[in-house]
Amino acid sequence: MAIFASGKKGTQSSQTKIRPTVVRTQNVAKELISIAKSNDVSIHSIDFNVLEVQTYTRINKDNEEVDWEEATDEELQKLLTKENLLNKNFGLKQMYEIEIFSKVEGDPYQDFHLAIGANATKCKVYLSIKEDSQISYNKNFEQDLVTLINKSKVRANILINVFDTMMPSVVSKITAYVRVQESARYEKSEMHLVAESYEPILTKNDALILHYEKKENIDDNEKIDYANRGFIKSVKKDELLMEYIRAKKGTPGRNCRGEFLEPKEPLESNTPTFTTDETIKIIESDDKIEYRAVENGYIVLDANAYTIKSDIDIDEISFRSTGNIHAGVDSDVNISVTESDVMKDAIGTGMEVEVSEIEIEGNVGPNAQVKALKASVGGQTHKTASIKADNLRINVHKGKAYGKNIHITRLEHGEVTGDVVDIVQCVGGHIRAKEVTIERCGSYVNAVASRFIEIKKLQGSENTFVIDPLLKGSVKEGLNQNKEEISKLKKSVKNIKQEIEQYTEMVQNNKKAFEDVKKRLLHYKKNNVKMPSSFIKQYNNFKKAREHLAKIKKEFSSKRDYLNLLTTKTASFQDNIFNARIINRDRWTEHNEIIFKLVDPPIEVSFKPPEGSHDKIFAIVESDDGKYKIEAVKE
Structure with missing residues (x-):
């Protein structure tokens, strides 16, 4: 909001006084500057009064300008219709007869700082009263306020008595405040709407918005992340891809200066x-054209035609060629990476790939991360690489692999975490899964499973095979939570049981007295005799005690049943381990260890099969004396 004119300021007694001068003008501000300049005085040292306001109108015809005609107040009311004001041939202006003179000392409004401002189109005009303004009430304040506002308006070329129907209400509100305060001081600035005309609707040029080109490669420091430069623009079904906004010509308006606002022609x-x-x-639609995806995939502009595809073949994924690819595992985007040179990486150093399916013919480089629903690696994974997929196949694995069903041809000191893991050859490494199958097991393998581990051929030593029913973190968390609940319930059940014993004893000891009081109360009631308050109180206390006893017995029964349920649930964690098996279809070599981790008690039972042993299937069993041991069992 621009500031056009302000309230009066302090006088400057040392300046030259000018003789009162009457002028007729359409531009008050220009005349004030001219008078100040010709008399070599500051513009702030002069003031003016509006002696007369004349409003003129005209309606041009056939692009011919007609003469301006002065309109009376009655005529003006008839002419200022919406139809006329929004007609570009209708003209409206004001002429002012003003008297210009030097400011006098002792102005009672010199600390009452008013200012007139407007929005960009000048269709809304505001009066602002600045912070720290001070004014004392006098009997002429209301009329003086109207004068001050109108003087500020004409100084800013704003028409008066035309678009300001809200003025009386604003003036009345301010006057009422000052009258009540008597000597008012504004702690904070105020703003009031004092004129409003017809706001135009701006012309809207056409625009083409490519929504699929999302701004994803700018970080918080406004630096471009070239690794995320959007090689693939993934889209979802029904997603808004592009949008053409049709051009639309605006509607005209007229501002508070009386100027007609013609809308521009749209481009x-x-x-x-x-x-x-x-x-x-x-x-x-009338306003726009929307382009939406019919299916998941990625959008492609081929020549001059847009289409959505799901499959893509590329030589490599690297910082130089593609950057990261974040299509999403639910995008239906399938990538085939064809680089198969053993001396190169199909997935380059530090690259991130997230798609529905990916087939990698070659190697996965250092610090690369691959995430998909289905993935295969024909080469090898670097020890710092990570691959996650529900269904995952890897030729040579040295990094980290996560999934549901995982098949690895050769594990070389890598890490594998999944549900069902099948490994052809294992040379060192860490495996965690529900079920683990190893065709040929070398040395330094650590395999942990919750259901079974099966080795078809054991060729090495220093291997550890572990059965842990709490393999998954969520299961372990569930058990810990179960134990906490059991501990709290046991304490609560114990306290309730003690309370039941106390109330049972109290009820039994007072039962005879209660029956006697009950009979007495019935007698009093039957004979319409007022019952003693002590008897009534004794009766009610005993009744409440019996009701409370029934309530805590019900609570005790409920919590005891839930405690039994939780105890059974905890036992189920333990039961799983008795069904688990570690199987070696081959003979045992030296320095291999079998471990079963019990839940309750939380202990580990270990066993080292002797070299040359042909015992194949091992389980944990509980002996008659309550001790646990690992034994060979039948199929």
Whole structure:
């Protein structure tokens, strides 16, 4: 909001006084500057009064300008219709006869700082009373306030008595405040709407918005992340891909200066020239055209045609060629990476890939991260690489692998975490899964499973095979939570049981007295005799005690049943381990260890099969004396 004119300021007694001068003008501000300049005085040292206001109108015809005619107040009311004001041939202006003079000392409004401002179109005009303004009430304040506002308006070329129907209400509100305060001081600034005309609607040029080109490569420091430069623009079904906003001419208006505001002609420079196929649907309306995806995938502009595809073949994924690819595991985007040179990486150093399916013919480089629903690696993974997929196949694995069903041809000191893990050859490494199968097991393998571990051929030593029913963190967390609940319930059940014993004893000891009081009360009631308050109180206390006893017995029964349920649930964690098996279809070599981790008690039972032993299937059993040991069992 621009500031056009302000309230009066302090006088400057040392300046030259000018003789009162009457002028007739359409531009008050210009005349004030001219008078100040010709008399060599500061513009702030002069003031003026509005002696007369004349309003003129005209309606041009056929592009011919007609003469301006002065309109009386009655005529003006008839002329200032919406139809006329929004007609570009209708003209409106004011002429002012003003008297200009030097400011006098002792102005009672010199500390009452008013200012007139407007919005950009000048269709809304505001009066602001600045912070720390001070004013004392006098009998002429209301009329003086109108004068001050109108003087500020004409100084800013704002018409008066035309668009200001709200003025009386604003003046009345301010006057009422000052009258009540008597000597008012404004702790904070105030703003009031004092004129409002017809706001135009701006012309809207056409625009083509490519929504699929999301701004994903700018970080918090406004630095471009070139690794995330969007090689693939993944899209979802029904997603808004592109949007053409049609050009629309605005509507005219007229501001509080009386100026007609003609809307500009719209520019059309972004009309779509591309085509689409059946993978993109077009939705048209009066205001715009929407282009939405029919299916998941990634959007491609081929020549001048947009389409959505799901499969893509590329030589490599690297910082130089593609950057990171974040399509999403639910995107239906399938990538085949064809680089198979053993001396190169198909997935380059530090690259991040997230798609639905990916087939990598070659190697996965250092610090690379791959995430998909289905993935395969024909080469090898670097020890710092990470791959996660529900269904995962890796030729040579040295890094970290996560999934549900994982098949690895050769594990070389890598890490594997999944549900069902099948490894052809294992040379060192860490495996964690529900079920683990190893065709040929070398040395330095640590395999942990919750159901079974099976080794087809054991060739090495220094291996550890562990059965842990709490393998998954969520299961372990569930058990710990179970134990906490059991501990709290046991304490609560114990306290309730003690309370039941106390109330049972109290009820039994007072039962005879209660029956006697009950009979007495019935007698009093039958004979319409007022019952003693001590008897009533004794009766009610005993009744409440019996009701409380029934309530805590019910609570005790409920919590005891829930405690039994939780105890059974905890026992189920333990039961799983008795069904678990460690199987070696081959003979045992030296320095291999079998471990079963019990839940309750939380102990580990270990066993080292002797070299040359042909015992194949091992389980943990409980002996008659309550001790646990690992024994060979039948199928």
